[in-house]
Amino acid sequence: MNFRARDLEILRAVVQEYIETGEPVASRTLAKHRKAALSPASIRNIMADLEDEGYLSQPHTSAGRVPTGLAFRLYVESLTASQLPASEAERVRAELLGAATLDGRLERSTHVLQELTHNLAVTAAVSRSSQLLDQLELLQMSDQRVLIIVVTKDGMVHNRVVAPQETISADELVRIRNYFNENFRGWTIPAARRELARRLEQESAAYNDILRRLLLLDSLGLLDIGQEPQVHTEGVSNLLSAELNLTRERMRALFRALEETKKILSLLDLYLEQPSGEVTVQVGLGAADPAMEELSLIGISMTLPSGQDARFAVIGPTRMQYPKVMSTVYHVGQVFQNLPVA
16 A cells, blocks of 8 residues: 555554554544544545555444554554653663672563563573574484484584473474474574474465474474573563453463463564564564464563673553553663673
């Protein structure tokens, strides 16, 4: 769609109004709030065009319209992190200075992110995964457990025995091993994980089973190499009041996923790629888990003087206060990076 400035203004106004109220937005509501004169009929025509292009949807014929994921993604592209109010900025610095260790600062960062955004806060420090994968071997053991052997380019050999909930035959393990070695030799671990998730969405049915089982093995520790990460989360219960359109079963699945350290790390690996010091916004986390389709992640990743990668993120409903959360995440990350080495 070739957007005119007026179209973008209306779309942005719909998103902002929906974030504030959670209700379908009517053209008459926008007409009252606009400074420039534009009739409800003209606004209604623009909204109809935006609906045709997939940016808005209409729950009922007589109702207003709500923004789609496409609209939210376009909306966040226009946002940048701004300065926090002085009182909040001082609180962040005071909280982090009060901890003497890296893990203590991570824990305090999680707390202040949750307090200031009222969403789920996540912080992590992980060893840099610069090792390159060389070879994978998968061996079936007599009790259906699987021996995983990962060899990296620097000659390190990492062994792990896992017990998948579903049986994987010896022939299937050979196919999984061959696929992995043909496609991921020479890749870093985070890049391999991201590509596995992407391919599971896009590959043909012939490869879906291999990819699904690869991700199953990864959830059990296939690519867990190096020092254990330090991970903190706080505020999962905040999602209870987020009015997510999930069945009780899907909500339980969502909470189980968000309470698993491995799932949280996979989220950070998938959406916070290389440390850049720039805020990343991901609208819809369905690629990581179908139960997370209505969630968004706002995060930042950076390298600490210790050589570790630190990641700070807030996970909340699609209908969240993006400017506020972006500014908070950015400021916490910057303060953390500039503190004296713990």
